[in-house]
Amino acid sequence: ATTLGASAAQTGRYFGTAISAGKLGDSAYTTIAAREFDMVTAENEMKLDATEPNQGQFNYSAGDRVANWATSNGKRLRGHTLAWHSQQPGWMQNMSGSTLRTAMLNHVTQVATHYKGKIYAWDVVNEAFADGSSGARRDSNLQRTGNDWIEAAFRAARAADPAAKLCYNDYNIDDWSHAKTQAVYSMVRDFKSRGVPIDCVGLQAHFNSGNPVPGNFTSTVSGFAALGVDVQITELDIQGSGTDQANKYRTVVNACLAVPRCTGITVWGVRDSDSWRASDTPLLFDNGGNKKAAYNATLDALNVV
């Protein structure tokens, strides 16, 4: 097949991109996005600060623009994200304890209910584990409401939208040997054993020279999948250029293709200039919208099977 989405679909997978509502008027951007991808994640528009700027006053205007663009172009949606320590609205940043727990659960319920039936998978909780060797939870106002805040968020999301797959999403959990990876693995195993609703693990997969594609990446994908959850590569971007970058993209795609429960890949933007770290030129299209070597390698890898 000749596009990323159609090529991934040959093995029952999807190939998505992050979409920014503010760029939907850019026809160069929407032309590529409409042609190549079959899954959409709102880059910022469904986050907590965007959807509940004042407590109890929900604003879905930007999120709905992304969702409507996806639907009218025949694409599915990943929801990102219902509970996160970052990009909280000011009112939530100042909250703690049971007040915060109640507000967080209300947020999860309201936003998941608004998008009910439209979301393939929600990143219910994002980035809740600490970096480094501790394997601990990340300290945050949400974590300080009690260690069970994550499972409470998942239960609220399941109740609000039973058809959506519910994912735990994080970065730096790509190397199987890292403490953070093993800590997330233990949490997911615990959730599965106790019947806490969880369906998928999202590997953000933001790679650069300091955080390269690990040699054991396929083991990480298969390791999580062995728990009986889907694995999705949710925010892929890889610093670099030329053949070297192309080979790294090929490695990541092949890792997903090697694991039946790796259900899809999303890149975190369309053109390099759309990236949150544009100077790394980490995406599949250059600033002019031209296909890069990384694009060709990705397409070829998707078409091998």
Ligand code: G3I
């Ligand atoms: O929209 C405002 C604009 O009005 C204002 O003038 C400008 C001034 O700073 O800021 C604009 O908002 C920015 C927003 O992106 C939209 O461009 C925010 O400051 C900026 O913080 C925000 O960055 C986003 C970042 O998440 C915030 O945490 C990036 O676009 C987005 O790509 C990035 O995505 C995250 C995932 O959600 C989670 N995983 C890591 C990933 C990369 O950091």
